[in-house]
Amino acid sequence: MSTELATPAPAVASGLGGGGRSGWGVGSIRPVLIILALLLIAVGIRQPDFYDPPVLLAFLKRAAPLIILAAGQYFVIVAGDFDLSVGSLVTAEVVIAARLIDGDPAATWPVIALLLGFGLLIGLVNGLVTTLLQVPSFITTLGMYLVLVGAVYTWTGGSPRGALSEEFRMFGRRGIDGVPVLGQLPYAVLVLSGVAVLAVLAMRSDFGKVLLAVGDNPRAARVTGARTARVRTIAFLASGLLAAVAAILLGGFGGVSFQVGQGLEFTAITAVVLGGVVLGGGRGSVAGAMLGALTLQTLLTLLNLLGVSGALSSAVQGLIILAAVAVGTLRRRT
């Protein structure tokens, strides 16, 4: 959105490397770290056993899907695009899994492969339509959202059918038992760690640098020889793939319904922005995006502990986001 132009040329201090891992500048992760610390202290006061390793791991397990989605959304946003299709993609993946597995354990692995492939395919279509046909990604992925929601309902005739196998649910629910100190190490946390490491490595690689450059100034990136269409498409592929991973974890926790992924695209975008990433691209780190998601999840946990009803929690969520972003931009100006 060109309102972003209102901000004076952002500090070069954060550099093209864009990580901006220190300081208060644009894309810095320090504000989100402070909010997260405050929230974690508040949760700890309210629930004293929160820092016992098993409780903490259970919390991370619940937070894993959103953090993974936020990482995927980060790649797209930092390149200057949006992915509004991830929520509907998560729903589609879970519904497809239930129908194809239909309680048959033997079908688990082939279906998982298929789900990951489907996520990549959706990302590829989003990426190609956006870069080759030059449709703004907001519209491309909005269209994809409509298509996916419509397709899932049409395919299932209005209500989800089939069931997930226990083997499939294992990723979201179970873990490696008997780990010293920690107790059970959930698979979701392992998957999350893997995604986090890969995402940070990707952003440190040449790909990450080009991606930031494309988001910062597409024309300059193109002129200097960056294959902008290719990196943007790869960003959409990453978003689709990570949405599939998140869907596999979410399918494990909860039941199969059309509501699994509802609104997740906005939650993920919110998380990314909370992490100091600037909509419009070029600024912010993937670590910040994932911390933003963790912060959001901590906030929801705290509201839950304080007995704030689910209804009011969206209002508090809205208020916190506005406050966090406003403080971030005001700091930027001074």
Next chain:
Amino acid sequence: MSTETLRARLRLPGLDATNGVWPALAVALIVGGTLVALDGGSLFSESSTISLLQRAAGLGIVAVGQTIAILAGSLDLSVAYVISLTSLVAAETMAGSDGMVLPAILLVLVVSAVIGLVNGLLITKLRINAFIATLGVGLLIKGYLEQGYAGPAGSVPVSFQHLGYDRLGPVPLSFLLFAAVAAAVWFTLRSTRYGHHLIATGGDLDVARLSGVRTDRVLIRTHVICSLCAGIAGLYLASRLGAGAPRVGAEGGYDLESIAAVVLGGTVLAGGRGGVTGTVGGVLLLAVIDGVFNQLEVDSFFKQMVRGVVIVAAVAVYALRLRRTSDRRKAAVA
């Protein structure tokens, strides 16, 4: 800035090269009418025309407001919740009494104007990205609605239901209201100083500001008008439903659908190009697609898929045409 973009920016809205929605509407009417006729129905019978125009009215009023928000380089994701809120404000204030109709209408206009003002101030004074600002405000309203209301509330006197059900010949009163709102905004864009400043602001915020346009004021005013349109749509829905409905806006998907209608009408998402007439075409096109599928009794979810594809395809065609015209201009200059 290159000459062709300068030239494009000097042109008035509504005279834009991207405006291909009318041919698309004609094609949809011919193809849809033929299909329905082959099926043994009639798309142009009085009853189907009326329901088609009625469907267009609600979305249309919101989309007109969304048009100027997008033209100004902004957007408004809070409209869906504003619609729900104002439908409740209207129905609860009226509480079935004729005498309260006028106060209720005034109150709705005040409430929606205040929300628009908040949106505008968040975007201009706190410099929050429009996407996040209006999403946050939407979440706040959503929380209030979910906290306070479990279902429909309030009631609308019979005198006010005329707005939702009466018609002049085959034209519903609500469609005339849509036409009036569209005409008022069209005139404002074409012939007032504010309208020209709005296009300048959307085209390039910095250039507009440097040329002496008070861009903050323009953006705030734009958001107030956009919210007012959503409030008017809320009034219409209250009169149609006979009561206020806390989920009518979100379930109708008025936020993303209105953006889709605007973009379908050829307004460029980045701002500065497009106009209200295109949006009217976009709304009618969506309504015709709806009407055709209803007549053919096609699954409503399949309809949504087609909608998604149509929107993306239309924008792809516009992008292609824009590139062609700019190539041609470049060739002419050379």
